Amino acid sequence: MSVYHQAFGYEFDLGFDLNQYPFLIDKSYQNDMCPSFYFKRKSDYFILWVDYADPICREEDYPRYTIISAVNDGDNIQPEIRTASQPILQLEFEQASELIDYLEQIKQQLNAIVVSIR
Numbered sequence: 001m002s003v004y005h006q007a008f009g010y011e012f013d014l015g016f017d018l019n020q021y022p023f024l025i026d027k028s029y030q031n032d033m034c035p036s037f038y039f040k041r042k043s044d045y046f047i048l049w050v051d052y053a054d055p056i057c058r059e060e061d062y063p064r065y066t067i068i069s070a071v072n073d074g075d076n077i078q079p080e081i082r083t084a085s086q087p088i089l090q091l092e093f094e095q096a097s098e099l100i101d102y103l104e105q106i107k108q109q110l111n112a113i114v115v116s117i118r
Helices: 003-008 096-111
Strands: 036-041 044-050 065-072 081-083 089-093
Touching: 036 096, 044 081, 065 096, 089 096
Parallel strands: none
Antiparallel strands: 036 044, 044 065, 065 081, 065 089
8 A cells, every 4th residue: 555545545646657657756644735755866856746636625726746856864775855944846737647748758767778888
């Protein structure tokens, strides 16, 4: 059972298949307004917040998907990811298709094969 399922129930719709993006690590917490996932891109950490599909169900007037900067208080072996004290908004999307396009770009970059030329 995913952490976000425990905190927000099985009926919560992310709008995308989490299994397709194994680089998204579930860090959802029951006292948060919505599920969250962290990921690392190059040496930087980010948090993806996924709000309810129906804007009426949202506590704040934000787009459904928000990506902000994060910090790792742990290390690479045992990361402890949290929102930066002065987080920088990276991206916002309302439509799942826009987020999926972005996640697919990250997935392609992570799957890229590095070829050395001799």
